[in-house]
Amino acid sequence: MCKQLVTPLSALLLGALASTGANADIPLDFHVSGQAVYTQVSSKSDNLTHSRFSPTVFQFKGGLEFTDGILDGIGLQGVVGVPMSDDEKNGMTVEITEQTGAYITLTNPEHEPSDLKISVLLGYASTELEYHLPRVSTEPHSDTFSGFSFGFSLQDPIIEGKPYSWTLDCVRSYNDDDLRVDGCGLGVSYAF
Numbered sequence: 001m002c003k004q005l006v007t008p009l010s011a012l013l014l015g016a017l018a019s020t021g022a023n024a025d026i027p028l029d030f031h032v033s034g035q036a037v038y039t040q041v042s043s044k045s046d047n048l049t050h051s052r053f054s055p056t057v058f059q060f061k062g063g064l065e066f067t068d069g070i071l072d073g074i075g076l077q078g079v080v081g082v083p084m085s086d087d088e089k090n091g092m093t094v095e096i097t098e099q100t101g102a103y104i105t106l107t108n109p110e111h112e113p114s115d116l117k118i119s120v121l122l123g124y125a126s127t128e129l130e131y132h133l134p135r136v137s138t139e140p141h142s143d144t145f146s147g148f149s150f151g152f153s154l155q156d157p158i159i160e161g162k163p164y165s166w167t168l169d170c171v172r173s174y175n176d177d178d179l180r181v182d183g184c185g186l187g188v189s190y191a192f
Contacts, residue, residue, distance in 0.1 A: 028064050
């Protein structure tokens with residue numbers, strides 16, 4: 001279902017980019033970024049034992065934000081994550097093979113370009129986990145976990161007056177009684 005949301009969001013972003021050429025009066029800021037994300041996949045089994053795995057992901061993000069009017073500070077963001085490394089404990093290997101998300105972003109409309117920008121992220125995410133336990137099966141298994149996702153994003157200019165910022169995002173991508181997927185990423189954002 002997340003892919004069904006991300007595709008229209010991507011189309012909206014591309015449409016907004018195309019429309020700014022036709023109508024420069026639209027008060028929108030755009031940004032793209034990349035970041036390395038440390039994730040924590042926490043699971044609980046029937047016997048109440050907890051397992052924690054920490055595979056890493058590289059995320060590509062694109063977004064737009066209204067900068068004037070009634071929607072000032074409200075934006076949309078799409079996220080796609082690809083695997084960087086897996087994690088192995090007690091003979092079991094876990095890897096995030098794909099991660100996608102679509103978010104509404106809420107930012108203080110009064111922040112200045114040189115200020116630390118703080119945004120709240122609310123949306124929907126999907127995480128595909130691949131796990132392999134060789135003593136049980138020779139083939140890895142995969143499952144997709146989707147649902148409500150939330151977090152925050154901090155952006156701080158690298159050099160004042162330039163469109164590059166450091167970004168720190170922390171997001172809970174999935175949560176239920178048996179599984180939780182969290183991630184914190186550090187990267188660079190370019191605004192245009």
